[in-house]
Amino acid sequence: MSDEIAPHLHFQYASADHQSDTAIVGMWLFLATEVLFFGGLVLAWMFCRHWQQAGFDAGGRESVLTIGTINLVLLLTSSCVYSSGLVFIELDQPRRLMQCCIVTACLGLAFLVLKSWEWLIDIHEHLFPSMAHFKIIGPDEGGARLFWSFYFVATSLHALHMLIGIVAVCWIAIQARAGRFSAKWATPVEVVGLYWSFVDVVWIVLYPLIYLVGRGT
Amino acid sequence: MSIGHRHLLVSWLALLFLAVVEFGGSLIHFDRSLRPLLLLPALAMVALVGVMFMRVQRGVAPARGFALAGLVWLLLLLGLGMTDPLTRAVYHVRHDITGNAAR
Numbered sequence: 171m172s173d174e175i176a177p178h179l180h181f182q183y184a185s186a187d188h189q190s191d192t193a194i195v196g197m198w199l200f201l202a203t204e205v206l207f208f209g210g211l212v213l214a215w216m217f218c219r220h221w222q223q224a225g226f227d228a229g230g231r232e233s234v235l236t237i238g239t240i241n242l243v244l245l246l247t248s249s250c251v252y253s254s255g256l257v258f259i260e261l262d263q264p265r266r267l268m269q270c271c272i273v274t275a276c277l278g279l280a281f282l283v284l285k286s287w288e289w290l291i292d293i294h295e296h297l298f299p300s301m302a303h304f305k306i307i308g309p310d311e312g313g314a315r316l317f318w319s320f321y322f323v324a325t326s327l328h329a330l331h332m333l334i335g336i337v338a339v340c341w342i343a344i345q346a347r348a349g350r351f352s353a354k355w356a357t358p359v360e361v362v363g364l365y366w367s368f369v370d371v372v373w374i375v376l377y378p379l380i381y382l383v384g385r386g387t
Numbered sequence: 388m389s390i391g392h393r394h395l396l397v398s399w400l401a402l403l404f405l406a407v408v409e410f411g412g413s414l415i416h417f418d419r420s421l422r423p424l425l426l427l428p429a430l431a432m433v434a435l436v437g438v439m440f441m442r443v444q445r446g447v448a449p450a451r452g453f454a455l456a457g458l459v460w461l462l463l464l465l466g467l468g469m470t471d472p473l474t475r476a477v478y479h480v481r482h483d484i485t486g487n488a489a490r
Contacts, residue, residue: 191447198450202457209461213468216423220472223419242406246432250399253440257391367440374432382413383422 178355190357197361201368208372211324215379218316225313228306230384232297232314233321237288238381241281242373248277249370252339256363262353264346271343274366278336285329289322298322317384324376331369338362398439405432 183189219226255270292298296305299318306314342362345351351359388396409428437443443454 191450194446195449195453198446198453198457202453202460205457205461206464209464213465216465216469217472219423220469227419227422239406239410243403246399246402246406249436249440250395250402253395254392257389257395260391261389364441367436370440371433371436374429374436375426378409378413378425378429382409382425385413386416386422 178357186355190360193357193361194364197364201364204368208327208375211320211327212375212379215320215324218313218320219383222313222316225306225310225315226317227384228310229297229314229317229321230380230382232292232295232305233381233384234288234291235381235385237284237291238377241284242377244277244281244284245370245373248274248281249367251277252363252366256356256359259346259351259356259359260353264349264351267351267359268343268346271339271346275336275339275343278332278339282329282332282336285325289325292318292321321380324380328369328372328376331372335362335366335369338365394439398435402432402435405429405435 179186179189183192251270252274255267255274258264258266258270296303297318299315299322304311304315339362342351342359345358405428409425409432412425412428437454443451446454
């Protein structure tokens with residue numbers, strides 16, 4: 171294949187399709203390891219809640235449901251917008267892709283701003299698990315502290331992944347503006363899209379664990 | 388609007404619907420041990436994102452293999468991890484005032 175058709179083709183690949191498939195398979199392998207990474211957190215939640223149900227639920231009832239729900243909608247929308255960008259580049263419209271990336275990054279930033287605000291509220295409410303004057307006292311205190319340990323570890327790790335995703339989406343926007351992508355070459359757009367949707371998937375799972383299960387008991 | 392965009396819009400609306408179902412379900416009072424069932428709409432949302440946004444079904448065979456492997460590893464992790472707590476019988480022991488177990 172000539173350089174005009176596939177300027178990004180590296181020498182070790184037989185064709186542009188081979189290179190593209192390899193990149194996408196590599197990202198799926200990485201996501202499989204990420205599943206195990208976050209799976210450990212889910213296991214911790216299941217294990218701790220099994221032994222400390224009342225305390226865990228008491229902790230969950232103190233979470234800020236409004237912000238968590240808004241953040242869920244923000245992330246679902248951002249995944250949809252980014253995927254729209256992928257469809258646009260398949261229709262050879264790089265400018266539209268760039269616009270979609272900017273909207274996606276803004277939604278991601280809005281998520282992080284709201285999450286930071288939520289953390290401040292939580293700390294102000296004396297819900298940080300190592301605080302001497304923890305908000306929940308009595309027999310449920312131990313379980314509630316465990317819940318809030320899970321909460322801060324899980325949301326921090328997720329926010330870190332969000333931050334990396336926002337940087338990647340901004341990079342795609344810059345590359346799209348420079349005209350680096352077209353209907354024939356959009357593999358990086360697809361690879362970053364997989365990562366962004368995975369971050370969305372993690373929040374879809376964390377949302378009921380943090381905000382919903384403990385309520386209504 | 389292209390067909391691709393129309394499919395994405397429908398998927399987004401379906402995701403919002405599932406989120407509403409999940410949220411509505413959380414308002415219903417039911418037994419504490421059954422509350423994790425609230426994760427069921429979330430699992431449907433994950434499947435929808437995987438198919439519509441991540442296009443797992445359109446990937447080459449190794450990509451689909453890794454996606455499946457991730458799922459299998461997760462099930463093994465959660466299944467084996469919860470085997471002990473879910474099968475252990477807890478016997479409550481009375482203690483006297485000195486802290487020794489009473490016969």
